[in-house]
Amino acid sequence: MNMATEPVLDALDTAIVRATQAGLPLTPRPYHDIAAWVDTTPENVMRRMQRMLDIGVIRRIAAVPNHYAIGYVANGMSVWDVDDAAVDSLAMRVANGGLASHCYLRSRHPPLWPYNLFAMVHGHDRGEVESKVHQIAQLLGSALRSHEVLYSSRILKKTGLRLT
């Protein structure tokens, strides 16, 4: 793993994580409400949350849409065999290009599975997915050796992920 030194979360950080993992309060002063729950000052909550953002414990504070509800009914896992020397900088461009919702470098399993880059691509239909996949292919250029798109045809299980 290319992980930086493991960030140290103390009891207050952990309390804030537990208090917010179901979501942020929909009140005018949400950080003040969290502070009251975890028995500290609003300034402490904001400082701790900003720190967790800075070190990547919190990816971002944001809304996550149900992609079916907003019309994205075609969902493909695009997988790419990209030259290892070039994959990092190219993957960042894929992630920033508005073409994928998740973008990961993963281990290969040759010869069955030559792919090292995974990008989840969503569209209103498969045509839109294919068009985004085509744009990703162009972006990867000569570093791209082969790719595939795996569409999900059935959800077999989906449970909420508990974070702590």
Next chain:
Amino acid sequence: MQKLDEDYRRILNRLQQGFPVCDRPYLQLAAELGLSEESLIERLRRLLAEGTLTRFGPLYQAERLGGAYTLAAIQVPEHDYERVTGIVNAFPEVAHNYRREHALNMWFVIAAAGRPDIARTLFDIERSCGYPVFEFHKLREYFVALDLPV
């Protein structure tokens, strides 16, 4: 989504990008969107209640909290698909499981307390279902700024 009015559309797009850490974050964002604080909160409440949003708040990177996740897949013969689905889904560590159109036709996410639990779960699944389990170990994650524009 039958019809999303312009305000909802802008709220959805803006809130996928991020939310401020300050005394009155809704007020700050409402000003940016030309809405009142109260109306922004009300619309957000509705988007969550009707399921247009699945979540609103801090998105934690589970690995940094001490948990471990991985992606795995199995090539399951068609005649045995239902049996293997039952076996894999019965593991509480299996959080998501999707059928996909590929020779590797069952893809699932495992969430556990740490790497040893992940390894044990992969081993147990392989032994229970009788087929090799391929793990796609995450080596790096690339930050995505905006998920799905509406």
